[in-house]
Amino acid sequence: MIKDMLKLFITNRKALLGVIILSIFIFIAVFAPLIAPYHPKQSSDQEGKFQLRAAPSSKHLLGTSHAGYDIFSRLIYGTRLSLMVGIVTGVITTFIALTLGLLGGYYGGVIDDIISFINNIFLVIPSLPLIIVIASYITIRGVWPIIFVLSFTGWAWGTRVIRSQVLTVREREFVKVAEVLGEKPLVIVFREILPNIISLVMATFFTSTIAAVIGEATLEFIGLGNISAVTWGTMLYWAQNNAALLYNAWWWFLPPGLFIGLLGTSFALMNFAIDEISNPKIRKR
Template structure:
């Protein structure tokens, strides 16, 4: 995500401008398809854990994406993986955004000792190496479910977002219209909710999308290493069992290629969403885009 000087937007009206950006629309369309499959798909396929007599069979009419070395249907696992992987991303993204907003917005607006304490907490989380901490904690918590993995990823990844929100909130807190509302006797929490928070919507959306990307890739990586919840069916656990079953050496491409492609396409779609949001809130990107467009006309 681009870290540049961000221009505040007055109200939530600018968020609607995202719908006019091709990159954002393409990414949103792909994510919408993924969400539809995640909601409806598991209801239309069988038990992903069910075994059969066809072991490591290729794609056929009976098994659209073949089977594993235990006779499990790869297509059923892939469809169920949509729901599991998206749930990880949504949960981790939501928790990350909430923690970052609480620490960043409250600290940026309050200032003083409250800001110092919250900033110290954020700095502590920033200097702690997240990856080793996640690996160590996941090795003890991998049997607790994908929700625990998502929360673990979120708790170790909110601090950078909080710094961005803190800086932007501190700038907005001293704008003329905020001073006017404060002088009228409006309560602090209402000023934050009504006057400041709407201007942070694009930044919050960007942080949420960025956190989703990291969470989905993080869960896939942990599961691939055997540190995820191996009792759940996710794209990461599919890759883990495909590696253990030596799918690559046996030419069983249908076992590891579909989940890998699903992760790659979803990551690309979320990145397009993030780029669309960055183009809205980053003035440098808007200027560059306008300059290229004028150059093409000439």
């Protein structure tokens, strides 16, 4: 079944476009030193110091910042951390949601009651204010604290959806047959239930990754991250702090905003494709 899902995923146009866009970002992140003309914190070369707030030119494709940094180089290098935060947070969040969803949905009883109670609390509390409050109390600034905050606050929705699907799959005949044959619970969960909810797990990962990319940029933008790091979020932070709109310096904020939007679009396209693949009625349309 998983092989069939992967085959359908590859042949789906939306999924293919999403994979192509994501592959481009991964290529940029891996080969950033070869693509970027300068180091992200380099403000001079053999010809002397870079001009401050320079407009886009042949030497600086996206101009320079208030400190004389080449914005195109910072955009390329910023892909590394921004992409890492999104994917790592997506993996952690999906793992937590999958674990809790399987435990609560299959075992039920007291375990399900406890998980559902905690899950409902996280669902009721607005996520963005919660993220900001937790991040503001963390004294260590950097990428990993942001990953921790986003992972800690982002698992509830996925847990609720996965749990509800597990409750449905648990009542199907092949699961009941496995239980009658004396299969161990873990074997039933990973061999019978998990393959049948793999599309939902993938959708949870894509959704969590999109939220993480936007969440990281938001925290960095309001100064709750490491402002000395080179990410798309810190680029927006410095653009806002140095009045980019006042100087009409669109090259300070438009490129990182566009990259955030494109990365989010790639995951959204793959998420839409998962919906089409898992729902034959949508696929037929």
